[in-house]
Amino acid sequence: MYIKEIELNNFRNYQKQKISFSDKVNIFMGNNAQGKTNLLEGIYLNAFGKSFKSVKDKELIRFGEEFCRIKTIICKNGEEEVVEIVITKDGRKGIKREGVKLKKASELLEEYYMIVFSPEDMKIVKEEPEKRRRFINRELSQIRKGYLSDLNHYRKILKQRNAYLKEYMIDDDVLDVWDLELAEYGSKIISKRKEFIELLGPVCNEINQKITGGKEQLELKYEPNVDCDDHINEYFYGLLKEKREEDKKNRTTGRGPHKDDIKISTDGVDIRKFGSQGQQRTAALSLKLSEIAIIESETGEKPILLLDDVLSELDNERQRYLINSLGDNQLFVTTTDLTEDVSRNLPKGNIYKIRKGEVENNL
Ligand SMILES: Nc1ncnc2c1ncn2[C@@H]1O[C@H](COP(=O)(O)OP(=O)(O)OP(=O)(O)O)[C@@H](O)[C@H]1O
Ligand SMILES: [Mg+2]
Numbered sequence: 001m002y003i004k005e006i007e008l009n010n011f012r013n014y015q016k017q018k019i020s021f022s023d024k025v026n027i028f029m030g031n032n033a034q035g036k037t038n039l040l041e042g043i044y045l046n047a048f049g050k051s052f053k054s055v056k057d058k059e060l061i062r063f064g065e066e067f068c069r070i071k072t073i074i075c076k077n078g079e080e081e082v083v084e085i086v087i088t089k090d091g092r093k094g095i096k097r098e099g100v101k102l103k104k105a106s107e108l109l110e111e112y113y114m115i116v117f118s119p120e121d122m123k124i125v126k127e128e129p130e131k132r133r134r135f136i137n138r139e140l141s142q143i144r145k146g147y148l149s150d151l152n153h154y155r156k157i158l159k160q161r162n163a164y165l166k167e168y169m170i171d172d173d174v175l176d177v178w179d180l181e182l183a184e185y186g187s188k189i190i191s192k193r194k195e196f197i198e199l200l201g202p203v204c205n206e207i208n209q210k211i212t213g214g215k216e217q218l219e220l221k222y223e224p225n226v227d228c229d230d231h232i233n234e235y236f237y238g239l240l241k242e243k244r245e246e247d248k249k250n251r252t253t254g255r256g257p258h259k260d261d262i263k264i265s266t267d268g269v270d271i272r273k274f275g276s277q278g279q280q281r282t283a284a285l286s287l288k289l290s291e292i293a294i295i296e297s298e299t300g301e302k303p304i305l306l307l308d309d310v311l312s313e314l315d316n317e318r319q320r321y322l323i324n325s326l327g328d329n330q331l332f333v334t335t336t337d338l339t340e341d342v343s344r345n346l347p348k349g350n351i352y353k354i355r356k357g358e359v360e361n362n363l
Helices: 036-048 129-143 147-165 172-212 232-242 244-250 277-299 316-325 340-345
Strands: 002-011 014-020 025-029 067-076 079-088 093-097 114-117 218-223 261-266 304-308 331-335 350-355 358-361
Touching: 002 036, 014 036, 014 358, 025 036, 036 067, 036 079, 036 114, 036 304, 036 331, 114 277, 129 147, 129 172, 129 261, 129 277, 147 172, 147 244, 172 218, 172 232, 172 244, 172 277, 172 316, 232 244, 261 277, 277 316
Parallel strands: 025 331, 025 350, 114 304, 304 331
Antiparallel strands: 002 014, 002 067, 067 079, 079 093, 218 261, 350 358
């Protein structure tokens, strides 16, 4: 799978720009604040229907304009597909694939596989559980149909239940309706996460072994907040009932997959807390690289990879490992400077110079 072409209209700091890409390596080079990350964001938007930054859709529109449009031609299994997204200033978003309007943005991400490596991702091991949950959510949304819709349902119900818990008068029968639904969707999320982490663990360990020269055993372990093996739905529902008085007192839902985490350890030591920076980065890199392997084996498709400013975060050895393991995937890399170190490790590819929202190809 690869992106053949993108056309940006009033997107971020781009006014009007049409760019053709190599199906292998594409390097976006330019000084700070010129539009490198914006271009990756545009590419990502057409595969996920939303940005990888947490921003409001309308913030993607070029300052002072009424709307933006991003159009890409994506090649999948030898066929070309056109995806077009239009966002208007009043916050409306329309997505079309092959001219047909999509009902939900999530229809896109189950079709197109893309992985972003950002400096933030290099911190997923050491930062708070929310970052690791976001990682699992993003991955599962791509490889398991229905996961994102279950997750969105769960979030909606959780929000409503939490709002209800803040009310002055609470009716247990009303709460019970939320509990039933929360347990139903929550249990689906828990079992999919469990299966995914079991799948991810060995792949991740293998990659980590290769990077560290077989020195360390990396282990991933799902840490579900609602911990049980069978009949998760009933168990979670029972737990919500049991903790109801506590929830009323705290005015929020204390238990559920919104509190999950993944334990990451090397040779038995929990490196989220006790790992060296090097161990944490290597594990983070292994996690991201195992995403590629899992998507490929689960879907038969090679995901498109976006590397935003990550090379400078890694030492030479890890850079080389990363680039070598990217194989035949289409790759978009941003860099402020193609230093000797970086260019030595990069395979030859198309270079694009980006200046103030203008792109110059093939220098
Ligand atoms: N909606 C928008 N309209 C116009 N310009 C915007 C909009 N959003 C962001 N920008 C501008 O885009 C520029 C940032 O672009 P971007 O983040 O892509 O930079 P970059 O090339 O990745 O830089 P760095 O090397 O620092 O990461 C900023 O100057 C910002 O003001
Ligand atoms: Mg940037």
